[in-house]
Amino acid sequence: MEYAKIDKDVFVRHPGNPILTAFDFPLRIRAVYNSSAVKLQNGKYVMLCRVNQLNHMTLLWGADSNDGIHFKVRPEPFEMPKDELWKAVSRSVYYDPRITFIDGQYIVLIACEGDQGCRVAMFRSKDLNSLEFVNYINVPDNRNMVIFPEKFSDGRYLRLERPSTSAHGGKGNIWLSFSPDLIHWGDSREIIKTTELWNFAISGLGPSTVPVRVKEGWLILFHSIMQNCTTREYSVGAAIIDGEKPWIVKHLAKHPVLYPQAEYEMRGLVEHVCFPCAKIIEPDGTVKLYYGGADTVQCLATARLEDIIFACKNW
Numbered sequence: 001m002e003y004a005k006i007d008k009d010v011f012v013r014h015p016g017n018p019i020l021t022a023f024d025f026p027l028r029i030r031a032v033y034n035s036s037a038v039k040l041q042n043g044k045y046v047m048l049c050r051v052n053q054l055n056h057m058t059l060l061w062g063a064d065s066n067d068g069i070h071f072k073v074r075p076e077p078f079e080m081p082k083d084e085l086w087k088a089v090s091r092s093v094y095y096d097p098r099i100t101f102i103d104g105q106y107i108v109l110i111a112c113e114g115d116q117g118c119r120v121a122m123f124r125s126k127d128l129n130s131l132e133f134v135n136y137i138n139v140p141d142n143r144n145m146v147i148f149p150e151k152f153s154d155g156r157y158l159r160l161e162r163p164s165t166s167a168h169g170g171k172g173n174i175w176l177s178f179s180p181d182l183i184h185w186g187d188s189r190e191i192i193k194t195t196e197l198w199n200f201a202i203s204g205l206g207p208s209t210v211p212v213r214v215k216e217g218w219l220i221l222f223h224s225i226m227q228n229c230t231t232r233e234y235s236v237g238a239a240i241i242d243g244e245k246p247w248i249v250k251h252l253a254k255h256p257v258l259y260p261q262a263e264y265e266m267r268g269l270v271e272h273v274c275f276p277c278a279k280i281i282e283p284d285g286t287v288k289l290y291y292g293g294a295d296t297v298q299c300l301a302t303a304r305l306e307d308i309i310f311a312c313k314n315w
Ligand code: BMA
Pocket: 034, 095, 096, 234, 270, 273, 275, 292, 295
């Protein structure tokens, strides 16, 4: 009989988890989770933290680190736009930042929910000390956008995204789109469907971290959702798409590479959630995955890049 003989974990949770909690902030907050981190060219790390205030309205708050593990929270959150449209678009929350370094600058995408459903706001920054708002880059309802760190062979930008369609009763599938200028997107293709991943992703999928080039193509990690009687379980899946024709999925792990198991992932404001927003590949092949635990705390897990690729090919 054929079945997956998985005898070890790909990701190992950091022993210091959670690496950031509400108590690390200078003010009373409720939660910090689903944050994104990048390694700057000077070797230092910056995290853009999703913070829930006591009333669960969100803030985006920076934190800095020398090792990508111990983060020092800045004194103040980021300034966000002051205009009426921003207030309307993000009236409920702005959340789950994703950061791509391209064209010598950081592009930060933030999902916003308010009067218009879910839209994604694009910001740019030279150094992640402040953010400049650029535009909204979709009509509702679309989220979980990540921009590739390289352009396509014809000069267009690429992004993965998750338009919220109710096909198959889930939240939607992973799509790939192209753009000449980061603002206007199209030529879209659906590339990974929930139905290819029964059961752990049957209720939805979403790209979660910026794709990274590997020998086999682009390695992508995504979150997967499985609704059951009591929870919606969020795990982390992995796939490799073609390096030249990224709409072709070459390898897809049929099992999650990280799933809720630790106490801080099982219990919290939303139970059974591992929700990644960023990964950093260190020169020695260690992958640092930054993910939120139970919509309450910020966590870190590490893996060997080759072990994730093995899972994509063999699980
Ligand atoms: C998703 C997003 C994430 C959150 C997850 C679990 O829809 O809102 O920010 O972590 O649900 O609640």
